Amino acid sequence: MLYLDYAATTPPYPEVVEAVREVMVRFYGNPSSIHRIGMEAERLVIQSRETIAGILRVKPAELIFTSCGTESNNLAVKGAALAARNRGNHMITTPIEHASVSESVRQLESLGFRITVVPVDESGAVRLDKLEEALDAETVLVSVMHVNNEMGRIQPIADVARLLKAYPAALLHVDGVQSVGKLPFSPAELGIDLLSASAHKFRGPKGAGFLYCREGVRLEPLLAGGGQEGGSRSGTENVPLIVGMAKALRMATDRLDDAIERKRLFRAVLAEGIASIPELRLTGPTDGEGMAPHIVHLTFPGMKSEVVVHALERHGYFISTKSACSSGEEKPSGTLLAMGFDKPRAVSGLRISYPEDYTEDDARRFVTALRDVVAELRPMIRKSKQAGGSPR
Amino acid sequence: MDAIYLDNAATTPMHPEVLEAMLPYFREHYGNPSSIHSFGRDARTALNRARDGMAAILGCKPGELIYTSGGTESNNTAIFGAVSAAQAKRPGVRPHIVTTAVEHHAVLHPCERLEQLGCDVTYVAADSSGLVNASDVEAALRPETALISVMYVNNEVGTVQPIEAIGTIARERGIPFHVDAVQALGKLPLKLDELPVDLMSLSAHKIYGPKGVGLLYMRSTLAFPPYLYGGNQERKRRSGTENVAGIVGFAKAAQLFAQDVAANNAAIERLRDTLLQRLAAALGPDGFAVSGHPVHRVPHIINISFFGLDTETLLMNLDLEGVAASSGSACTAGSLETSHVLQAMNLPDEVTRTAIRFSLGLGNSIPQVEKVADIIATIRRRLTYR
Numbered sequence: 001m002l003y004l005d006y007a008a009t010t011p012p013y014p015e016v017v018e019a020v021r022e023v024m025v026r027f028y029g030n031p032s033s034i035h036r037i038g039m040e041a042e043r044l045v046i047q048s049r050e051t052i053a054g055i056l057r058v059k060p061a062e063l064i065f066t067s068c069g070t071e072s073n074n075l076a077v078k079g080a081a082l083a084a085r086n087r088g089n090h091m092i093t094t095p096i097e098h099a100s101v102s103e104s105v106r107q108l109e110s111l112g113f114r115i116t117v118v119p120v121d122e123s124g125a126v127r128l129d130k131l132e133e134a135l136d137a138e139t140v141l142v143s144v145m146h147v148n149n150e151m152g153r154i155q156p157i158a159d160v161a162r163l164l165k166a167y168p169a170a171l172l173h174v175d176g177v178q179s180v181g182k183l184p185f186s187p188a189e190l191g192i193d194l195l196s197a198s199a200h201k202f203r204g205p206k207g208a209g210f211l212y213c214r215e216g217v218r219l220e221p222l223l224a225g226g227g228q229e230g231g232s233r234s235g236t237e238n239v240p241l242i243v244g245m246a247k248a249l250r251m252a253t254d255r256l257d258d259a260i261e262r263k264r265l266f267r268a269v270l271a272e273g274i275a276s277i278p279e280l281r282l283t284g285p286t287d288g289e290g291m292a293p294h295i296v297h298l299t300f301p302g303m304k305s306e307v308v309v310h311a312l313e314r315h316g317y318f319i320s321t322k323s324a325c326s327s328g329e330e331k332p333s334g335t336l337l338a339m340g341f342d343k344p345r346a347v348s349g350l351r352i353s354y355p356e357d358y359t360e361d362d363a364r365r366f367v368t369a370l371r372d373v374v375a376e377l378r379p380m381i382r383k384s385k386q387a388g389g390s391p392r
Numbered sequence: 393m394d395a396i397y398l399d400n401a402a403t404t405p406m407h408p409e410v411l412e413a414m415l416p417y418f419r420e421h422y423g424n425p426s427s428i429h430s431f432g433r434d435a436r437t438a439l440n441r442a443r444d445g446m447a448a449i450l451g452c453k454p455g456e457l458i459y460t461s462g463g464t465e466s467n468n469t470a471i472f473g474a475v476s477a478a479q480a481k482r483p484g485v486r487p488h489i490v491t492t493a494v495e496h497h498a499v500l501h502p503c504e505r506l507e508q509l510g511c512d513v514t515y516v517a518a519d520s521s522g523l524v525n526a527s528d529v530e531a532a533l534r535p536e537t538a539l540i541s542v543m544y545v546n547n548e549v550g551t552v553q554p555i556e557a558i559g560t561i562a563r564e565r566g567i568p569f570h571v572d573a574v575q576a577l578g579k580l581p582l583k584l585d586e587l588p589v590d591l592m593s594l595s596a597h598k599i600y601g602p603k604g605v606g607l608l609y610m611r612s613t614l615a616f617p618p619y620l621y622g623g624n625q626e627r628k629r630r631s632g633t634e635n636v637a638g639i640v641g642f643a644k645a646a647q648l649f650a651q652d653v654a655a656n657n658a659a660i661e662r663l664r665d666t667l668l669q670r671l672a673a674a675l676g677p678d679g680f681a682v683s684g685h686p687v688h689r690v691p692h693i694i695n696i697s698f699f700g701l702d703t704e705t706l707l708m709n710l711d712l713e714g715v716a717a718s719s720g721s722a723c724t725a726g727s728l729e730t731s732h733v734l735q736a737m738n739l740p741d742e743v744t745r746t747a748i749r750f751s752l753g754l755g756n757s758i759p760q761v762e763k764v765a766d767i768i769a770t771i772r773r774r775l776t777y778r
Contacts, residue, residue, distance in 0.1 A: 035707070074619075100620070205635075207635030
C-alpha cells in the first residue's frame with residue numbers, strides 16, 4: 001500500500017498531531033480573552049506566527065492566519081483588488097491557476113475588473129513576453145501560482161517580479177500552496193507581495209492556512225467581526241491547528257535540501273520507468289528541470305484517467321487524476337489544454353505526488369504496478385487519430 | 393493553583409470524547425474528501441456521517457448545512473450573501489437590512505461594511521433587559537428589506553430574543569431571516585423544522601468542540617452566492633478542503649451536548665443559583681446587580697455589576713486569584729471599551745463600568761462557584777478598605 005497523492009492532502013506528521021492534541025487538551029483559551037488562560041493561547045499564536053515568519057524570513061505581522069489555502073487565495077485576490085480599486089481595475093493571471101484563484105478572478109470580472117489571462121508555453125510556464133505586454137498603468141494585481149498543482153511546473157516567479165518592478169501599482173500574488181514547505185524560498189526576497197499557503201499540503205492539519213501580506217499592502221477584509229489578525233480576518237483563532245501548522249512547516253523545512261534531493265531521486269526512478277512504457281507520456285523533461293520535486297505528471301492517451309486510478313488502487317497504489325477539488329469531473333484538464341495538449345492527452349492526465357521518506361525501491365515497485373496496469377488496460381485503449389502517443 | 397474557568401461563552405475546553413473522535417482523522421483517515429480513491433472515500437463517508445448526524449439533531453436536511461471555519465464566517469456568509477442575492481434579484485434597489493443594536497460584532501461589522509458599500513441598515517433598539525421587541529423589528533421593515541438578522545441568545549447578558557415571533561413576521565413578508573445562534577446551541581432546543589428561521593449560524597468551540605469549525609444552516613429555498621470560491625466543496629456554497637477532523641468533532645460535540653439541553657441546563661442553573669446566593673450572602677443584595685432578562689434568558693451567561701469595583705480592576709484581581717471571567721465578548725475584550733450591548737440597553741454608568749460576564753460550563757462545580765463568590769468578597773474588602 002502506498003499513498004501517492006500528497007498534492008491532494010498529506011498525513012500530518014505524528015509530532016504535529018501530538019502538538020495539536022496537547023493544545024486542544026491544555027490550552028483551550030480564546031486568544032482574545034485577557035485572563036491568563038486566554039493569554040496562554042495568545043502566546044501560542046504569537047509563537048507560531050514567529051516560527052513561520054522566521055522560516056519564510058518575513059515579519060510576523062505580515063502573516064494572516066486563515067482557514068485554508070482557498071481562503072488565502074480568495075482573500076489575496078479579492079482583498080487586494082478591491083482595496084486597490086481606486087488605482088486601477090486591471091488584473092492579470094494565467095490559465096493554469098487553482099480554481100480558488102480563477103474563480104475569485106471571475107468574481108472580480110463580474111464586478112467590473114478587466115482581466116487578462118496570459119498564456120503558458122508547452123512546458124506549462126507562464127509566457128513572460130505576453131505578461132510584459134499585458135501589464136499597463138491600470139494593472140493592480142498579477143496572480144501567478146508558484147508550483148502548478150496538477151503537473152508540477154515551477155513558474156518563473158522571480159522573473160515575473162522583475163517585470164512588475166516597472167509597474168509599482170501592480171501587486172504580485174503567488175499561490176504557494178504547492179511550494180511552501182517544498183521549495184526553499186522567501187516571498188520577501190522573491191519580490192512577492194502576497195503568498196498563499198495551506199497547512200495540510202505540508203503535513204499539517206486540514207483547516208489551517210496563511211496569507212503572507214507584505215507590510216504596506218492594503219487588503220479589504222472578507223470577514224468582518226472581532227477584528228482578529230490585525231483586522232484582516234475576523235474569527236476566533238484556531239489555536240491548535242495554527243500551532244500544528246507552524247510545527248509542520250518547521251519539520252518540512254528543517255532538512256529541506258535533503259528532502260528535495262530524496263524526492264528528486266524518487267522522481268528520477270518514476271520518470272525513467274514511465275519513459276520505458278510506450279503507452280505513457282511523461283509531462284515535462286525526464287531530468288525534471290523546471291519541475292517541482294514532489295509531483296510527477298503523465299498522460300495515457302486513449303485511456304480515461306479514472307480507470308487508471310482505480311486499477312492502480314486495486315494494486316495498492318493511490319494516485320490522482322487532476323486536482324482533488326475537481327476530480328469528480330470528466331472534462332479535459334484546462335491546464336493541459338492550455339499547455340497545448342490534444343484532447344486524448346488532456347483527458348488522460350495522472351498525477352503522482354509523494355513525500356521525502358519514500359524510497360527508490362518504493363518507486364520501482366510502483367513502476368512495476370504501473371506497467372502491469374497498462375498491460376491489463378491495453379485492450380481497452382481507445383485508438384484515436386488525434387492520439388498523441390503511438391500505442392502498440 | 394487550579395484555574396476556575398468561568399468564561400465558557402468565549403470558548404470551552406474540548407471534551408475528551410470529542411478529541412478521541414477527531415484523532416483518527418488526523419492519523420489514519422487523512423484523505424481529501426474530494427479524492428476519488430479509498431482515502432478520499434473514507435474521508436467523504438466521515439463527512440457525510442457527521443452532516444447527517446448534525447441534520448438529525450437540528451431537524452433539517454443534510455444538504456441545508458454548510459460547514460464553515462466558524463461562527464464569524466457563518467454570519468458574514470449569511471449577511472453578505474443575502475445582500476448579493478437581493479441585488480441580483482432586484483438590480484438598482486438599495487438593499488436594506490434589519491438587525492439589532494445588541495448583536496455580536498460578527499454581525500454588526502459586516503452590516504457596517506455594507507453601509508459603506510451603499511446599503512441601509514436599521515439597528516433595532518433593545519430594552520434595559522436586552523430584549524428586542526418583535527413589533528419594533530416589524531416596524532423597521534421596508535419593501536426593500538433583504539434580510540432580518542437577530543441573535544438567539546445575547547453573548548454578553550444571556551437574554552433570549554423572541555425568535556419565533558420575529559420569524560413569523562419574516563415569513564409573512566417573505567424576508568429571509570438569519571439567526572446568530574452561536575450562544576444558543578446546547579442551551580436551547582434548536583429544531584429547524586419548527587423554527588421559522590432561514591439561516592442560522594453555529595460554532596463548535598462554544599459547545600466543547602474544536603475551534604475553527606462552524607455551520608451555516610441555509611434553508612433549501614435560498615440560494616446565496618458563496619463566501620469562498622474554488623473547488624466547489626459544500627455543493628458550491630463554500631470552497632476549500634474540508635476540515636474533516638473538525639467537522640467530525642463538531643458532530644460529536646453536538647451529539648453529546650446539543651441534544652439533551654434540559655439536563656445540561658438544570659446542572660448549569662444550579663451553579664448559577666449557588667453563585668448568586670453566595671454573592672448575596674457575602675456582598676448583600678445591594679452589593680451587585682444582574683443585567684439581562686430575568687425570565688427570557690439562558691442559565692450559562694450571568695452579567696453582574698459589582699458596584700464600586702470597576703471592570704478592569706476586578707477582572708485583573710480575579711485573574712490573579714485564578715478566576716477567568718470576562719468583560720463582555722472575548723473578541724472585544726482586548727480593548728476593554730464599554731460594552732456596546734450594555735450601552736444599547738441604556739444602563740446607568742455605574743452598571744456598565746462595573747460589569748463582569750461570568751459564563752458557566754459543564755466543567756464547573758458547585759465548590760468552584762462558591763469559591764469565586766468568596767474570592768470576590770475578599771477582593772472587594774481589600775480594594776474598598778481605606
